[in-house]
Amino acid sequence: AQSVTQLGSHVSVSEGALVLLRCNYSSSVPPYLFWYVQYPNQGLQLLLKYTSAATLVKGINGFEAEFKKSETSFHLTKPSAHMSDAAEYFCAVSEGFDDMRFGAGTRLTVKP
Amino acid sequence: DSGVTQTPKHLITATGQRVTLRCSPRSGDLSVYWYQQSLDQGLQFLIQYYNGEERAKGNILERFSAQQFPDLHSELNLSSLELGDSALYFCASSSHDRDNEQFFGPGTRLTVL
Numbered sequence: 001a002q003s004v005t006q007l008g009s010h011v012s013v014s015e016g017a018l019v020l021l022r023c024n025y026s027s028s029v030p031p032y033l034f035w036y037v038q039y040p041n042q043g044l045q046l047l048l049k050y051t052s053a054a055t056l057v058k059g060i061n062g063f064e065a066e067f068k069k070s071e072t073s074f075h076l077t078k079p080s081a082h083m084s085d086a087a088e089y090f091c092a093v094s095e096g097f098d099d100m101r102f103g104a105g106t107r108l109t110v111k112p
Numbered sequence: 113d114s115g116v117t118q119t120p121k122h123l124i125t126a127t128g129q130r131v132t133l134r135c136s137p138r139s140g141d142l143s144v145y146w147y148q149q150s151l152d153q154g155l156q157f158l159i160q161y162y163n164g165e166e167r168a169k170g171n172i173l174e175r176f177s178a179q180q181f182p183d184l185h186s187e188l189n190l191s192s193l194e195l196g197d198s199a200l201y202f203c204a205s206s207s208h209d210r211d212n213e214q215f216f217g218p219g220t221r222l223t224v225l
Contacts, residue, residue: 094212
């Protein structure tokens with residue numbers, strides 16, 4: 001079965017700095033990959049998804065992620081962090097239809 | 113707004129009690145998923161229903177059960193509640209498209225005292 005590993009349960013960056021949240025996946029078939037964001041006291045919201053079209057995927061709020069098959073990675077980046085980016089971020093992998101697995105999440109803190 | 117609604121938003125109850133959480137999926141979505149999120153366990157998949165039938169089971173306790181009704185809304189029943197059941201419970205729905213993108217509701221925060 002597919003799985004996801006998010007490296008780093010907590011990441012702290014300064015406002016204006018690069019955001020890099022790491023996600024590695026394991027899948028026996030070409031996967032569908034997702035990044036979700038959860039703001040405090042809210043549900044998960046889709047940031048972006050990879051569905052085998054372009055390997056560089058652009059999402060909402062200036063985030064993007066690159067699918068690298070050779071590295072089995074789908075890292076999330078944003079060139080310049082904003083205070084409003086502080087949240088928990090979840091990477092998820094699906095092999096199609098029913099089965100989606102979530103990573104443990106990475107809490108992003110943005111320092112002024 | 114994801115289009116998924118959950119009620120109630122907050123629920124406070126005592127150990128040993130039984131509660132029912134309700135979820136209405138996005139219009140047209142046939143699949144409903146239930147998740148539990150707690151500080152120590154993270155986001156745990158509990159169970160999935162597709163068009164009224166149980167489709168997949170995750171880490172769901174025997175004290176918990178769920179069902180999906182003909183109008184596609186779903187209920188999660190938690191019984192013999194323990195302190196450790198205190199958590200956020202999320203419902204998500206999907207249209208069962210190939211990529212299985214899920215849309216999450218705002219959650220129900222359950223506190224067991």
